[in-house]
Amino acid sequence: MKLKGIYSSLCESKYSGKKSFAVLIDPDKVDDQKVMQLVELGVNAKIDYFLVGGSLVVSNYIDECVRLIKKHCSIPVILFPGSPSQVSRNADALLYLSLISGRNADLLIGQHVVSAPVIRQSGLEIISTGYMVIDGGAPTTVSYISNASPLPADKNEIAMCTAMAGEMLGMKLIYMDAGSGARVPITESMIAHVSNCIEVPLIVGGGIRDPEKAYLNCKAGADMVVVGNAIEKDESLIYEISAAVHSIPVRV
Numbered sequence: 001m002k003l004k005g006i007y008s009s010l011c012e013s014k015y016s017g018k019k020s021f022a023v024l025i026d027p028d029k030v031d032d033q034k035v036m037q038l039v040e041l042g043v044n045a046k047i048d049y050f051l052v053g054g055s056l057v058v059s060n061y062i063d064e065c066v067r068l069i070k071k072h073c074s075i076p077v078i079l080f081p082g083s084p085s086q087v088s089r090n091a092d093a094l095l096y097l098s099l100i101s102g103r104n105a106d107l108l109i110g111q112h113v114v115s116a117p118v119i120r121q122s123g124l125e126i127i128s129t130g131y132m133v134i135d136g137g138a139p140t141t142v143s144y145i146s147n148a149s150p151l152p153a154d155k156n157e158i159a160m161c162t163a164m165a166g167e168m169l170g171m172k173l174i175y176m177d178a179g180s181g182a183r184v185p186i187t188e189s190m191i192a193h194v195s196n197c198i199e200v201p202l203i204v205g206g207g208i209r210d211p212e213k214a215y216l217n218c219k220a221g222a223d224m225v226v227v228g229n230a231i232e233k234d235e236s237l238i239y240e241i242s243a244a245v246h247s248i249p250v251r252v
């Protein structure tokens, strides 16, 4: 049995105002060499988490990818599964995503029912997460695969009510995602509105390409920012984004 620690750390960080930076690794886009490179960069840049997963993982590399990360560093690995098949016992935790911004019953509860025994047996720390896909200005893999309309980018009220409902239904995290490679990331205004009406930690990702946007998202109320695509294109961004996120003072 693994120690149940990731969610406690996320809550402690939120309480103290400590912002976190997670690098998303899509197992379809990496090999051993690339993973080792990202591990080294992640350690040197002092990132907080690796997220591993993708909306559509076609390779069979998740388990090996997670094992490699865990073997070579102590950065926690959180699974961010696009489907129930994306599970690795070697990870530290799993975001148990329910697509609360959509109206596709399968992604709200259906796939969870089918995969519940396997997920339970994995022994992973399971973190129930209200997953909200926000319109990022272009169709993304997640918007296509989910077969559900994204939440309109300028409708802060809908985002607030959705997040509040997720929290009251017992979800432990809210993850607002404009989708991987989104043309337009989520506005700071929407992040601030949502952050102000929930108490659980708030994760924000999708289309973040520079340290300024990561910083502004944290200032607006994101507790963790997730970056994938931009780092795939320019790895040196890991240092800049990590520094920007961690420049926000922690409450003592």
Ligand code: 1GP
Pocket: 024, 177, 178, 179, 180, 181, 182, 204, 205, 206, 207, 208, 226, 227, 228, 229, 230
């Ligand atoms: C996608 O939030 C993540 O689910 C990260 O998005 O790849 O655009 O950084 P990017």
